[in-house]
Amino acid sequence: MQSRPVTVYPGRPAIDVRHGAGAPFGWWPAICVALVAAIDRVEYNLLAGALPTIQEEFGFSDSSDAVQRAGEAPATMRVQLAALLRIRTLRSVITGLSILFFGLGGLFFWMPSFYAREFGLPEAAPSARG
Structure with missing residues (x-):
């Protein structure tokens, strides 16, 4: 396989990257991306599932009723x-x-x-x- 030096992290020496090899930068970038994606997905699902309860608890809805509440x-x-x-x-x-x-x-x-x-x-x- 062909490899060439690539500057991956600023301020650090270049590393040899083999093109076509699995995980040329190691597994840490893949783990970090998967972790961020999982957190993002869980957060979205939690908010979508909890939104009706939050709206009921704090007394607001998707449709703005700010005009009606302006006099309160x-x-x-x-x-x-x-x-x-x-x-x-x-x-x-x-x-x-x-x-x-x-x-x-x-x-x-x-x-x-x-x-x-x-x-x-x-x-x-x-x-x-x-």
Whole structure:
């Protein structure tokens, strides 16, 4: 088979590519393209299947009724927060992140005294490092 040097990746030396050989650049480009195609396909199908539920939940449709709603008063912040907190996933994420940050804060507050006890560092040294 005939081969010739080809610059495949900018800034790297050229590699010999054999024309007619299967996967001349290796399998990584094929894997990446297949992964992107699969994610794109799944995302499209998920949105198409969930769109009616999303429209029902948030009260909008494909046909624009903005002209009819133009005279309505905007929802207050309390109503908007109540609507957001009805979403179970969002409540779970807020709770989980709160626990995570509370735990990390406690850990970072405790670490300087731990380093002082275990390694003999003055307490100001580990807490001053960035």
